Amino acid sequence: MAQETIFAKIIAGEIPVEKVYESDSVLAFRDIAPQAKVHLLVIPKTTAYENVTELAAGDPALLADMVAVAKQLADEHGEGEYRLVFNNGASAGQTVFHVHAHVLIDDLKEQSLGG
Template identity: 65%
Template sequence: MSEPAEPSIFSRIIAREIPADIVYEDDHIIGFRDIAPQAPVHLLVVPKTDAYSNVAQLAANDPGLLAELVAVVDRLAAEHTGGEYRLVFNTGASAGQTVFHVHAHLLGGRLPEGTLGR
């Protein structure tokens, strides 16, 4: 029998084991400021379940939760960026994903020329 996987940093934030600057929370989703922002506004919007490591898995298995996540992003963008934003999901290590617990990057404000707001 294998050892259970360590909880992701996001699971630990959800469990309040690690502090975060939380800007939104409901029963299914949490939103907080990124500790290494890539834009003037950089929020992470995370489902509270760790069942999905990327957005494709979430879309295939729980499209309702994905729709809920996007609605929360839109609401947060209205509050923090005047409703204009980029929404980024990294899928895979070579694409920049470092935490394998599905999450969205809400990026807003003036982004540097020629970037995608990594």
């Protein structure tokens, strides 16, 4: 990763967040600008991957761990139903170039995106 990101500073403890999960490899915390009733971010503690494509190619087990954490958080903070979003690239809405997943939990039955 070429530049230090806000997530690297969060991992280093330089920026405080409301943590909801932490392991040796993954950190999850509440998004400061939530887009749903519950909006959590799940990030790996490594800064080696800018996006989900790089992570999938470089460390698929870590990607699987992130998805498992997302499911666990959905069970804890909702009823197990959730949206999991990875933005991949600037034109797709990625603004922080440290791979991260958005876990969005709200009234999914009322706001289905379909497909």
